[in-house]
Amino acid sequence: MRQRPMLGALILVAATWLLSGCGNDAEAEASANAEGPRGTPVAAIEITPRDLSRTLSASGTVEPRVRIRLASRTAGTIDDVLVEVGDAVEQGQVLARMDVSEERAELERARAQADEARVNYQRTAELRERGVASPAEYQRALSEVRVADSEQSLWETRVAFGRVTAPRDTVVTARYVEPGEAVQAQETLFELSAMDALVIRLGVSELDIAHLEPGQTVPVQLDAMPDNPLEASIRRIDPAAEPGSRLVMVEIALPADAAEQGVRPGYLGRIRMAIDRRADVLAVPAAAIGEDGDKRYVYVIEDEQLHYREIEPGVTRGPWREVVSGLEPGEVVLATNPIDMQDGQAVRIVGWRG
Missing domain, CATH: 2.40.30.170 (Efflux pump adaptor protein, beta barrel domain)
Known part of the structure; x- marks a missing residue:
């Protein structure tokens, strides 16, 4: 019978503890409700001018x-080479000489024939003036002069082929021949480069x-x-x-x-x-732009809420997308994919991009 008062005291203490605990939980719940629901954590970016120029x-x-592969204009033997690799040469300067002895002999013969043809032409012209030579004889003498002059010009050209000259001011960058070598027509003798x-x-x-x-x-x-x-x-x-x-x-x-x-x-x-210079343009992360049909939009963050904003995007440079219109410097924009967000949604910024 003496144990009952003690049992009653224990029951009274337990009831007091339970009532006290329930009171604390109620106070905590009331305090949480007073603070209101916390917003969705998001990353944001402040709009500032950027340089989105492309770099090449x-x-x-x-x-x-100008690189010239200077070739021989005739077949023959090289008599002399007058330049070395690295030499600067001027237009018309002789680089090499070839043996053209046979061509010179033919040139002398052609000159003699041309002299003879001109003398014959002068005599025929005088006879024509006196009525002795016929017009046909005169024309034949004139033709012989022309043929002789042409033959002389031909051999003068072939003799000139024996002088290999620079076509313009250049530097010798390669030399392929030595004195005594036999070369064919159109065979490369030198390589010349215009250093200017x-x-x-x-x-x-x-x-x-x-x-x-x-x-x-x-x-x-x-x-x-x-x-x-x-x-x-x-x-x-x-x-x-x-x-x-x-x-x-x-x-x-x-x-x-x-x-x-x-x-x-x-x-x-x-x-x-x-x-493609694009200095001081506004831009956002390309992933922050949403698509709504043919419209493009971002979410601007004001007073911890998202606000739908239609924009006109421009070029893309890496992770950035130019914004031609719709945003102003200093505005804060959602920096991540907006697909799961809604206009008016409460948010709290937990990170910054840019």
């Missing part, structure tokens, strides 16, 4: 635009070629001359792309004094330049 990067080898017309030829993607045009300035950096960048220009653009690579060949002309500055054929030139 390419490389090519410096080479002479150095170029770089490179292939440009079909996506970039539309932004290039002849005369456009191009910066060129040579690996061999890192401290001396050159200002070149586009000389020519091929009319068609190569079938396999779809690259269009572009010829870039170096300055006329490039060789004087130390540039040599064979140097590697690198080109890096901005094309």
Whole structure:
């Protein structure tokens, strides 16, 4: 019977504890309801001007635009070679002489025949004036003069073939003959390069070629001359792309004094330049733009809520998409895919992009 008061006391303590616990849970629930529902966590970006210009990067080898493979104009033996590889030669300068002894003998014979034909013509002309020579005899004498002059001119030309001369100011870049060698007509004797017309030829993607045009300035950096960048220009653009690579060949002309500055054929030139310039444009991550039929939209975040905004997009550069109209600098936009979002949805920004 003495144990009952103790049992009653234990029951009273347990009831008090339960009532106290239920009171705390109710207070917590009420506090949570007072704060309201928390928004969906999202990543955002603040709209600021960006540079979305396309950059063209390419490389090519410096080479002479004019390269002449100078050939013999007649068959014969080389008597003398007057230049070495690396020599600068002027237009008309003799590079080699060939043995044309036989041609010279034929030229002397042709000259003698021409002299004889002219004397005969003069005599016939005098006789015609006195009525002794007939018109037919006069015409025949005149024809003989013309034939003789033509024969003389032929052998003068063949003798001149014995002098191999430079067709323009160039540098000898290859020599294929030595004195005493026999060569055939049209056989290559020298290679000449115009050092005042150095170029770089490179292939440009079909996506970039539309932004290039002849005369456009191009910066060129040579690996061999890192401290001396050159200002070149586009000389020519091929009319068609190569079938396999779809690259269009572009010829870039170096300055006329490039060789004087130390540039040599064979140097590697690198080109890096901005094309399709789009500086200070507004852009958003391409993934942040949604599609609604033929419309494009983003969600602007204001007061922790999403607001549907139709935009006009422009070009895409990597992960960025230009916004032509619909947004203003300083606005905050949802930076992720908007497909599961709704206009007016509560959000909270937990990360920033850009």
